[in-house]
Structure formats: structure tokens, C-alpha cells
Amino acid sequence: MLVMLRPEAEHELLEAQTWYESKAPGLGFEFARAADAAVASALHNPFGHLRIEEEFRRVLFRKFPYTLIYLPSPDELLVVSFFHQHREPGVWTERFNS
Secondary structure (H helix, E strand, C coil): CEEEECHHHHHHHHHHHHHHHHHCCCHHHHHHHHHHHHHHHHHHCCCCCCEEECCEEEEECCCCCEEEEEEECCCEEEEEEEEECCCCCCHHHHHHCC
């Protein structure tokens, strides 16, 4: 299965990783590992995670207050957002309403 990242999701991932690394050496790497684990979980069972909006699904990060939001299809996993859980819920849906 192919994994595709929306540009906004890639930006969120890199921004968060940089922020965590600035707080403690190695923490950015731990964040990246948590993101990789969330993506791997989505790949392992793309239609098995909680549906949150239409066909969009989520995977919660371990150790960090982030959620992977993705849209599965039979041959592709579209990563929509690496969403900080303290942001306003639903903000990521604006990416599909414009």
C-alpha cells in the first residue's frame, strides 16, 4: 500500500519534530518514531481504526499529544494531518472544504 502525505501534514510533522528537538536533544527523534509507529499501525489495519469524519480515520500517538488523521483506500493511505490534540477539533477538515 502506498503512503501519501498532504503537504500540510508534512509541514506539521517537520514543525513538531523541530519543536520537540529544541526542547531536549533526541526528543524530536522520539516524536518521529511515534509518527512512524502511527503510520505503521494505519498501514497494518487501514480500515480498523476509529472513523472520525466521513471516511477519515485516526490513530493516536503514544507519548505525544498528536493524532494521525488519514483517509484509506484499497491501494493508498492518504495522510491528511499530524494533528496536535489541543488544537480546535475539525480544523483539518478545512483542507477539503476549499
